Amino acid sequence: MGKLWGGRFSKSTDKLVEDFHSSISFDKRLYYFDITGSIAHARMLGDTGIIPKQDADLIIKGLKEIITEIENGQVEFDVSAEDIHMNVEVLLTKKIGQVGKKLHTGRSRNDQVALDAKMYLKTEIEILAEMFKELLNTVLDLSSGHLDTVMPGYTHLQRAQPVTFAHHLMAYFQMFSRDLDRLRDCGKRVNILPLGAGALAGTTFPINREQVSEELGFSSITLNSMDSVSDRDYVIEFISxxxxxxxxxxxxxxxxxxxxxxxxxxxxxxxxxSTGSSIMPQKKNPDVAELIRGKTGRVYGNLMTMLTVMKGIPLAYNKDMQEDKESLFDSIDTLKKCLIVFTPMIATMKINRANMLNAAKGGFTNATDLADYLVKKGLPFRDAHEVSGKLVAYCISISSDLDSIPLEKYKEFSDLIEDDIYEAISVYTCVEKRNVIGGPAPDQVRYSILKGKEYLANN
Incomplete structure (x- = not known):
């Protein structure tokens, strides 16, 4: 098959170059967006009189038929046609004849590929946003059932202070809500129409970019033709x-x-x-969680790929930029696959409240509250910290804990300590007294959950 761009060339492309150059193996997933964008472009060409209206109508009819044929598995894409854009144009010309060759009037593959990528990414961002909302709702549901489930909070992976499982979970709600916000914000920069930039310098035809933008649902139009075709910030931002x-x-x-x-x-x-072991019958392995942890590096790699590809490219389009598709597609696929299994995994896990509570009672997680108790009795904090530390050291020496020390022994360390010490350092008291906005007290976590529900209602 002769190349649609082959007029200047006297030799055919080498087969090895053809295979190396072609992107149809991966960009074929853009077919719907490529054809939808072409339909809008053809309609505009007809409405502006750049091509006859009847030709535009025939092109649109042919393109709609090609969508149906692709979706019905009736189309086999051709590597020699290089990419999805040329494949569609070849299919169209075979279907409706010479009129099909008028479709590319007033545009380039450079602005066409940018359009396809943005349309595709707009759709995927909305799908991902819904997946994050499902995850956030799952976190809220889990948290609501564990407002009084006490567990140890950690620093340096050492038991630090008692919190609740709900409070711990809601930390991830904040993280995932920021992820959703970032996706939405990235979508604003994706939602800008590049079509009309041509190869890099626009076109001499009187195209109506506003019409195409409105039909395709873009919020605005790019204002520099060179940036329009050489920009991949939106890909890098999304992968980030x-x-x-x-x-x-x-x-x-x-x-x-x-x-x-x-x-x-x-x-x-x-x-x-969970999964098991091929040799150890007792094993129950958290393979799903481990795979998600591992796949994170894959997405990081895609980000570094794109930053490296783009760092030395002069204006405007360069073939290096074809590398954006596989990095973008893989990042989307990986994130979606992880969300699909992560959300039900946490929704179905069983929580061992007793073990969480016992762990919170160990490791001297109430030592800070002992110091705070002494401060409230009038001792300066640094002195209170020292007394509490000495009591911890004493407990370690006798294999005890702060809750089990007799009052007489407490008084040897400070005569400010009274019999109300045991209530003051109860892990439940430790949690409930931290009743500040953002704290682990049940009332505050309940408020955090309420704000979380309001957030989701508005997103």
């Missing part, structure tokens, strides 16, 4: 958003792996989201 979302999923998965270990046993994953 995806990388941060994967990082949050990975952090949560790391906690799930830790919580489900036999050493901790805070949770048990549902059998449907």
């Amino acid at each position: 958003c995806a990388s941060m979302a994967m990082m949050h999923l990975s952090r949560f998965c790391e906690e799930i792996i830790f919580w489900s270990s036999q050493e901790v046993r805070f949770i048990e994953l549902d059998d449907a989201y």
